[in-house]
Amino acid sequence: SAVISQKPSRDICQRGTSLTIQCQVDSQVTMMFWYRQQPGQSLTLIATANQGSEATYESGFVIDKFPISRPNLTFSTLTVSNMSPEDSSIYLCSVEIQGEEKLFFGSGTQLSVL
Amino acid sequence: SQKIEQNSEALNIQEGKTATLTCNYTNYSPAYLQWYRQDPGRGPVFLLLIRENEKEKRKERLKVTFDTTLKQSLFHITASQPADSATYLCALPPTSGTYKYIFGTGTRLKVLA
Numbered sequence: 733s734a735v736i737s738q739k740p741s742r743d744i745c746q747r748g749t750s751l752t753i754q755c756q757v758d759s760q761v762t763m764m765f766w767y768r769q770q771p772g773q774s775l776t777l778i779a780t781a782n783q784g785s786e787a788t789y790e791s792g793f794v795i796d797k798f799p800i801s802r803p804n805l806t807f808s809t810l811t812v813s814n815m816s817p818e819d820s821s822i823y824l825c826s827v828e829i830q831g832e833e834k835l836f837f838g839s840g841t842q843l844s845v846l
Numbered sequence: 847s848q849k850i851e852q853n854s855e856a857l858n859i860q861e862g863k864t865a866t867l868t869c870n871y872t873n874y875s876p877a878y879l880q881w882y883r884q885d886p887g888r889g890p891v892f893l894l895l896i897r898e899n900e901k902e903k904r905k906e907r908l909k910v911t912f913d914t915t916l917k918q919s920l921f922h923i924t925a926s927q928p929a930d931s932a933t934y935l936c937a938l939p940p941t942s943g944t945y946k947y948i949f950g951t952g953t954r955l956k957v958l959a
Contacts, residue, residue, distance in 0.1 A: 775949040824889050837889030
């Protein structure tokens with residue numbers, strides 16, 4: 733299993749600013765994932781973060797808007813850049829432990845952009 | 847593309863009754879299907895996985911069925927309790943060559959005391 737610490741848990745930000753979300757895992761994992769969950773909608777994968785290489789972004793998400801760092805096998809950050817009210821959402825980091833066919837999630841970051 | 851549907855309307859049931867949640871999918875033949883629980887302000891927590899060759903799986907008061915012909919999974923909570931109130935998500939595994947799980951929108955369950 734994996735325990736994931738994600739912070740901040742919530743934030744209220746002004747339009748045009750950026751927020752960096754941190755995700756710390758209690759074990760080394762190869763793959764880390766960043767999801768967005770908008771009200772009433774399903775979890776949407778933003779990108780897959782691999783240690784030592786650039787993140788792989790899903791359709792509709794770009795690196796300039798959501799830069800991701802993955803400096804080691806236990807840590808990752810997601811930045812939401814130049815925020816607008818449309819970015820208001822819950823952001824979740826997630827990992828999959830090799831051999832375990834399931835995802836472990838952080839507690840999420842509730843972001844509100846004014 | 848793959849699509850997964852859950853009843854978006856909230857489900858209210860009386861304590862002690864059995865709650866049944868539905869997950870339907872299209873354009874896919876998954877090797878397995880997962881169910882997660884999500885409480886407000888928290889990330890989803892894995893509950894159960896059922897494989898394509900399993901018709902039913904149980905874990906304590908939870909039971910999941912998987913009908914690959916109907917492309918449907920049912921999630922049952924027997925002897926429901928107010929503590930079971932949460933949103934329940936079903937998810938399909940990534941297709942070959944990807945890491946992208948497909949999640950449903952979830953069904954919010956409220957168990958009334």
